[in-house]
Amino acid sequence: MKLVVVSAGLSVPSSTRLLADRLATAVDQRTPSLDIEVVELRDLAVEIAQNFTSGFPGRELAAALDAVSAADGLIVVTPVFTASYSGLFKSFFDVLDKEALAGKPVLIAATGGTGRHSLVLEHALRPLFAYLRAVIVPTAVYAASEDWGAQGLSERIERAAGELSALMTGLSGARPGLPRQERAESVEVAEFTVVPFEDQLAALRSAG
Template identity: 70%
Template sequence: MKLVVVSAGLSVPSSTRLLADRLAAAVERSAEAETETQVVEVRDLAVEIAHNLTHGFPGRALAAAQAAVAEADALIVVTPVFSASYSGLFKSFFDVLDKDTLAGKPVLIAATGGSARHSLVLDHALRPLFSYLRAVVVPTGVYAASEDWGAEGLDGRIEQAAGELAGLLAGRPANKPAKACFEVVPFAEQLAALSPKDGVAV
């Protein structure tokens, strides 16, 4: 299985890349098949992306990244939050892909930001973008604010999302419902079980 991680972090080291690496490691642990992981650092492709947008032709490094995404069995995509949305560089990378590249491809979306207030970027920006590109987005997205690092909860979200992506790759539903902790009895059966002594006319 080939897993491609697209990280749009700008600094070195980057919290965006850190989250990307943790997600990739979790998917590798959850996957049923041996996983080959490749990371695409969008920051390193910024100049070639700009040239592609203006001239229509990718440079060598960008062409290799485009090919890697096209050949991937699944993607993990992680962006820092800028102005309550994904970064422009992140979006530009997907703008220079062929329009059918992500069709039917499983994608795990994630983002990093300075405040938990921006966590809705997953559902308001990233999920609509990848739905438009016809990718299959796993139900759980992962957002990491500054205060999430080292706090309870982030590891659980990472494992949940990774398990969903691995499940899609294995042919299992990504949104398989959790096992019910109580028995559901149809109303008709409950009614039939009542007797006059219960004070109910049947």
């Protein structure tokens, strides 16, 4: 199973990449046999721009686009620029095939200097990936400068990672808050039989 992490951070080190790594680690703890690949958009900026003018991706960009298309799940993280996702982040998904994310689980996340921009997840990122017909996990993660080391960020990361892992593995009934080992040791679910409503109604009438 393959997880691709798309990070649009520009600086080195980058808080965007740090958040991406923490999310990927949390998903890895919950997902068996997971192969993780990180796509740093900073390294692809020139090829992305050239793709717009030539219509053809360079070698590294083509490899990144193929990785995203073949992934079982995605983590996408962007810094906030002017109250929205970065131009580099949007440009990458503009050159991606429009069918590449259809039905694919995606965890959206963003970083910014202030908590006032946290709604970027709902007014910018979620509509973008809904348009691309991705399956977006319910919990989105935003990390402002003051969130690092503060209470709450770790819990959001764990919850979002559990939701993405459950979608990737198809375990709709999984308990997303539990790491892989604890989930394996959880109580076995008892078998049950589904009785059609008509049969239940007939049984009640005969009993009456």
